Amino acid sequence: MSYTINVNGTPRTVDVDADTPLLWALRDSLDLKGSKFGCGMGLCGACTVHINGTAVRSCITPVSAVGTSNVTTIEGIGASETGKRVQDAWLKVDVVQCGYCQAGQIMSATALLNNNHKPTDKDIDDAMSGNLCRCATYVRIRAAIKQAAGLPTTDTREV
């Protein structure tokens, strides 16, 4: 089946089975390898993209369900002011260890900051707990989100 989807502002046509998840259309049909396959079950968040600005798991979203929605991937998120700020914060805080989950983390973090300019630690926990980081860079992801939000990056959670 042929589907035309809007990816990072450009209409792109993919020829795939109807049940093909958006993730595989992006990765293998459109050669956008930034969104990652982690679990295929919507549990790890490595495949997170935005659909009309909302963070969704592309590994469990059939391409046939995307319709005319706007899909934004890690390759395109830097074009938005928030996305660029989040990417810069990720570098400034030196979040990355292996880096495999970080595209998904950045997409979830950008969605959070688009809706909530000054997130609390609890807000960060709630928005980010669907994204696994096997290297456990969580302390730095938290700091980078605060950095991008212009908040102090010190961990202020009570001890």
Added chain:
Amino acid sequence: MATATKPETGADAAVSRRAFLTVSAAAGGGMLLALSLAEDAEAAISSSGSVAEAHPNETAINAYVTISADNTITIMSKVPEIGQGIKTSLPMVIADELDADWNTVHVVQAPLDPKLYGAQFAGGSFSTPMNWDALRRAGAAARAMLITAAALKWRIPESDLSTSQGKVIAKDGRSLTYGQLAADAARVVPPDIKNLALKIPSNFSVVGKSIGGVDSPKVVTGQPLFGIDVSVPGMRYAVFQKCPVFGGKVVSANVDEIKARPGILNVFLIQPESPTGLPDGMAMGLQSGVAIVASSWWQANKALESLKVVWDEGPVASQSSAGFAAKAQELSTQAPHKVIRTDGDPKGALAGAAKVIEAAYSYPFVAHSPLEPMNSTASFTNGKLEMWSPTQNPGAGKTLVAKVCGISEDAVTIHMTRCGGGFGRRLGSDFMAEAALIAKLQGEPVKLVWNRNQDLQHEFYRPGGFHYFKAGLDANGQLIAFTDHYVGYANGPKASNSSDLAATEFPAKYVKNLELATSTMQLGVPTGPMRAPGSNAHAFVFQSFLDEVAHATGKDPLQHLIDLFAEERAAPPPPTPAGKGPPGRGGGPGFPMGPPFSGKRAQDVLEMVRDTSGWGKRQLPKGTGMGVAFYYSHLGYFAEVVQATVLPEDGTVKVDKVWVVGDVGSVIINPTGALNQCQGAALDGISQALGQQITINRGRVAQTFPEYPLMRMYQAAQVQVDFKITPFSPTGLGEPALPPVIPALCNAIFAATGKRIRHLPIDTTLLKT
């Protein structure tokens, strides 16, 4: 190698390397300095290409350093990057001695070429101790050649020249950039690397500075870097289904039905005659199974839902975790199979002790679960195999795939890609063997990707184990006797991979009357190294039981640990450079040995963590406690304190904060990377303790991915990391921060609740009040 989207691999560097070799040979054995770092320099030179192949504006000074006319300095990173930050930190070491301007440095993954680069693998936290000295010399040698080139050009003595930020500067103020000197420098006879003057630490210009990961700009913008991102023209996609029971074999499958599904190109039943390597995780090779090749990975994976296989499950189907637990209990009441250490008279001392403490501990099998599933891309054409693999162990992988395809290793090219996590899993090469054979059978390039449940259920695992401890105290509360009967696993006469207990396991040597003994149960489930192998399990049991002992003596647990090392305090061993001393823990045949274990270094990190954590000085609410543990592994000394709160209503454990103090020698090469490793290792250990468990049921893994809880954001505590700087050669940080955090957490739970955690993962239902 034309690829549509190709992660950066050693192939990028091949042109420069050929140039280097030729220039060096032309210069009359000029390749000496790379050779001294390699095993067989002569062979490397004889395989050189021609100058004409080189980019005209690039000059290779040696195997690690290439300088362009525009002053870009390309530095090779020799070992695989798995998230440990080595692709940044080792090039920093070269750049520092080279006196390069880091802003002009471009790091490239070196090709797999052990003749040129020596050992190329990521494991054992060895990369830093094995390469620190050699790579400093590689950088210093290149710098010396640039100085010589400038001296010849200006006809002034080398002693009138200095270097800074990628320039050679004369006393009279003249300067030339490295780019301007590179072509001449490549024709200079390289210096004797043994006699190079290396910098004193106060002159380090790159080492010791926090430098972000060299690939991070690509990571945050989603550029292809990882094995799974490789794309080769004409590539097909594959999945490979093995028997749920380890070692089981395919008898038949509904091949025609699968072939009729959309996109399916081929179905292969793979029934290798050669040994599968099971159950040694490091030796795991090709196993029996069904390969499905399709036009897209989704179609191949989807076909698994319709796949019906008749399996011969084989003998491992009779094994289960419950059976092993019962057997271990039975063995614990019998004489151990083997006594591996006896000091003094442990039995007599226990019999005469004023107080005897006994406890049984156990821990489960654990999976590595790196987030990037096992995968490899392979192309087999005209008897030659080319592979792109996220591997920690490319050399072993190369040997294996050559064997599986029936070709010589010379006909195999392995490209190391960035790895989406390793943790030891990618030291095995089973996934490479599968991709290689499927590509050969298909006759087209194939990318094999395991799905997540296959990845969890066909790993090799951190072996579980059972420990039965006794400790004896005299009338003064002093620890006078200590015994452990460890019931672990074996494959024939050999302990299962990574289930060894060392005869040096602490507190051996520090308790007068001590026995370490082992018994084993035959295991068919594959096991192997996982981040801090052995240590990640033994730290939990030994450091938890020693905490029990401390409480029994009435001493502060942190002071109790310090006092155990008291004998050595008076006469600490002298500093010895790594690699020069007698065998220390963490080494092995062919691996660097550190200086002998130092009780003084152990005491010092314990004392430092007492200060950083406010140990004994903080007023904690009811239900909150602090625990401490110390562990020495991979040549690193780590003392850690955990503060944890246990919720009385449901026993939920909340880790509030972790304080880490480590001693890894004289230099923290890249502080931001070092902190990242320690923070990650501490949280990794907590994640294991809180929920990770692989249960074997009828020879297969009982859990699926949703039943294998990995730590998430809301569970991630603050981690404060401090380093104790000591005059020893620097050592690695991928692993040693992990082991002590688990017992520190369990000891904190005891402090909070009075309940002792003796089995992992932590059963919170036991903590309800």
